[in-house]
Amino acid sequence: MEIGNIAAGFGAGLTVLAAGMGISKLAAAALESMGRQPEAAGDLRTSMIIAAALIEGVAFFSLVICMLLATK
Numbered sequence: 001m002e003i004g005n006i007a008a009g010f011g012a013g014l015t016v017l018a019a020g021m022g023i024s025k026l027a028a029a030a031l032e033s034m035g036r037q038p039e040a041a042g043d044l045r046t047s048m049i050i051a052a053a054l055i056e057g058v059a060f061f062s063l064v065i066c067m068l069l070a071t072k
Contacts, residue, residue, distance in 0.1 A: 008070035012063050019059035023052050 030048040034041040 004072065005070050008066045011069070012066040015059050015062040015066065019055055022055050026051055026055070 026048060030044050033044050
């Protein structure tokens with residue numbers, strides 16, 4: 001097994017872990033804010049969904065880079 005494949009697998013795992021932690025922290029903060037100010041829940045929900053989509057996009061891009069490195 002080539003070291004590049006191992007590094008790509010490690011990078012992919014690290015990417016998924018970091019994205020999951022980022023989205024969970026984002027959701028926790030948004031839910032806490034909604035609990036404190038229920039009248040702002042709509043704006044917070046919209047902002048949270050946009051931020052989560054951006055995190056997912058970066059994670060997907062990183063996974064594609066890892067897959068490209070693994071196939072080289």
